[in-house]
Amino acid sequence: MPYSVLSPLRLAAAEVRGPEAMAVRLRASWDETLDYRGARLLEGLFPFEEALVGLLPPKARLLIMGCGGGRDLLAWCGRGWPADGLEISQAAAERAREAMAEAGFSGKVLCQDAVEASLEPGAYGAILFSWLAYGYIPGAGRRAQALERARRGLAPGGRIYLLLKTRTPGGRAPWPIRLMARLSGRRPWLGPGDHVGDLGYWHSFTREEVEAEARAAGLSLKEWRVGERYLGVDCLAILA
Numbered sequence: 133m134p135y136s137v138l139s140p141l142r143l144a145a146a147e148v149r150g151p152e153a154m155a156v157r158l159r160a161s162w163d164e165t166l167d168y169r170g171a172r173l174l175e176g177l178f179p180f181e182e183a184l185v186g187l188l189p190p191k192a193r194l195l196i197m198g199c200g201g202g203r204d205l206l207a208w209c210g211r212g213w214p215a216d217g218l219e220i221s222q223a224a225a226e227r228a229r230e231a232m233a234e235a236g237f238s239g240k241v242l243c244q245d246a247v248e249a250s251l252e253p254g255a256y257g258a259i260l261f262s263w264l265a266y267g268y269i270p271g272a273g274r275r276a277q278a279l280e281r282a283r284r285g286l287a288p289g290g291r292i293y294l295l296l297k298t299r300t301p302g303g304r305a306p307w308p309i310r311l312m313a314r315l316s317g318r319r320p321w322l323g324p325g326d327h328v329g330d331l332g333y334w335h336s337f338t339r340e341e342v343e344a345e346a347r348a349a350g351l352s353l354k355e356w357r358v359g360e361r362y363l364g365v366d367c368l369a370i371l372a
Contacts, residue, residue: 146328147309151271151321155220155245158268158332162221173231177207178263180295180365185211187293187370192257195285197246197278198265202228209237216256217241218249246278251285259285260293264364267296267335271321272345275335279349279371292351294369298358299325299336337367346371 199205199217208215216239219225225243259282269275303324355370
């Protein structure tokens with residue numbers, strides 16, 4: 133999804149408002165601007181998802197975090213995984229429920245923010261953060277909270293799968309953010325890898341960032357696989 137970089141003034145405004153306000157804005161953008169009724173629902177799994185077929189526990193109960201209108205949710209159910217979905221957008225969650233019912237699948241779709249998700253303890257053999265969904269969560273602290281919530285829903289031996297866009301380590305926060313931090317005397321929430329644009333927010337990751345966020349959630353990074361980028365995704369991170 134294309135994002136345009138905002139002006140320094142608007143970037144500074146995003147820093148002042150904080151990650152919670154950015155999450156509210158992002159939810160509104162999903163509700164208002166995206167079409168969940170198009171042919172994409174029937175496109176099946178993308179190549180980076182096909183690569184997961186041999187990695188997920190066979191027929192284990194699966195949770196798709198950020199399931200959108202249900203494209204990958206339908207595809208995983210069609211492959212034989214009993215799957216549920218979680219989606220922040222009410223419009224998308226309603227469409228996913230409709231699509232599941234139309235296809236005859238019994239999985240449920242929760243309309244919740246991943247940061248506040250209330251999951252049945254130990255219910256899922258695997259939890260998959262769909263197509264860049266983990267990077268759409270504003271703020272490293274909020275992402276760690278989402279992982280901690282997901283961890284509660286994992287069955288013993290279960291794993292969490294993140295589909296990510298990577299970046300080269302290093303870099304500095306944009307100068308408006310550094311200036312705001314100096315004036316306020318507090319650590320900024322926006323930094324290298326954070327992108328703020330017309331539709332909201334997304335983050336590109338280094339391995340060290342994912343390791344730190346996993347550690348904060350009581351998890352560890354088990355695998356880090358980087359390959360050719362497709363639709364923004366070039367990395368699979370597996371946590372347990």
